Amino acid sequence: MNNLEFMYIQSLLLEKLGISLEDSKEYLVQSRLNPIAQAHGMNNYHDLVKYLRINKDNTLIKSVLEAMLTHETYFFRDVKFYDSLKDHVIPEIIKNNRHTKELKILSCACSTGQEPYSLAIMLTENFPELASWNISIKAFDYSANAIEKAKSACYTSYEVNRGLSEALISKYFTNNGKHWTLRSDIRNLVYYFRANLLENLPDVSAADLLLLRNVLIYFDLDNKKNILKSIQTYIKPSGYLFLGSGETTLGLTNELTKVRINNCEGYQLLLS
Numbered sequence: 001m002n003n004l005e006f007m008y009i010q011s012l013l014l015e016k017l018g019i020s021l022e023d024s025k026e027y028l029v030q031s032r033l034n035p036i037a038q039a040h041g042m043n044n045y046h047d048l049v050k051y052l053r054i055n056k057d058n059t060l061i062k063s064v065l066e067a068m069l070t071h072e073t074y075f076f077r078d079v080k081f082y083d084s085l086k087d088h089v090i091p092e093i094i095k096n097n098r099h100t101k102e103l104k105i106l107s108c109a110c111s112t113g114q115e116p117y118s119l120a121i122m123l124t125e126n127f128p129e130l131a132s133w134n135i136s137i138k139a140f141d142y143s144a145n146a147i148e149k150a151k152s153a154c155y156t157s158y159e160v161n162r163g164l165s166e167a168l169i170s171k172y173f174t175n176n177g178k179h180w181t182l183r184s185d186i187r188n189l190v191y192y193f194r195a196n197l198l199e200n201l202p203d204v205s206a207a208d209l210l211l212l213r214n215v216l217i218y219f220d221l222d223n224k225k226n227i228l229k230s231i232q233t234y235i236k237p238s239g240y241l242f243l244g245s246g247e248t249t250l251g252l253t254n255e256l257t258k259v260r261i262n263n264c265e266g267y268q269l270l271l272s
């Protein structure tokens, strides 16, 4: 891949998704774009990039962006985090919201659904009193393919075994050959939609709990700041934000304060 071709893909990702692709990721671009080129009757990524630079074909651009996204995720990713939610955060929200009996959760960049479904399973397992509550778990991702898979709630044996115990698998999934499908009552707790973190979210009100996990790492500094600024508007004054375990708001915003919850760090809005 020559330098200009790589820079074109870098600028596409930055402009459309805010994603900053390191110079060392040239091999990744080649391996992910070759199959798209071939599916469209072209020889290789050289032809694909050349075609895109001349034609600005939006459907093909979407396929390129899709191909460049990383969807790594698994059930109950970071057990300490889910334990903190179970032992501290959810009980506190239940106490605060006992009069309205409403619980709102937003899972941003949810990939193929393991994150919001882990939340739904955790709530069902541990908080039977929520059965009479109005629970809203909304989840979104830019990737149409990831959202389609999340909605299907259908996973391979490898995927369910990443993070779920045998007891939880047999309690919440049915096996149909090679695949495992999540129980419909759990599936129906989550509402999925497609959205771009760089844009306003459609029809989303402030949440008690907002997850923005393992995605900030992909953005450049300005977009990290912009995303945090806009995402703050979707957190209730008493609500919580959680990032991935290796991520921080340090140097990105002064409007959030760090709170230590058990072995985990979350954030709350700084009240003025």
Ligand SMILES: C[S@@+](CC[C@H](N)C(=O)[O-])C[C@H]1O[C@@H](n2cnc3c(N)ncnc32)[C@H](O)[C@@H]1O
Binding pocket: 016, 017, 018, 019, 069, 070, 071, 072, 073, 074, 077, 108, 109, 110, 111, 112, 115, 140, 141, 142, 143, 146, 195, 196, 197, 198, 212, 213, 214, 215, 218, 244
């Ligand atoms: C590594 S996954 C994280 C999944 C999950 N939050 C977790 O922690 O397991 C990152 C996800 O961010 C999504 N993503 C990347 N850029 C995005 C953007 N600008 N808007 C919305 N989603 C985006 C990708 O499609 C991908 O599914």
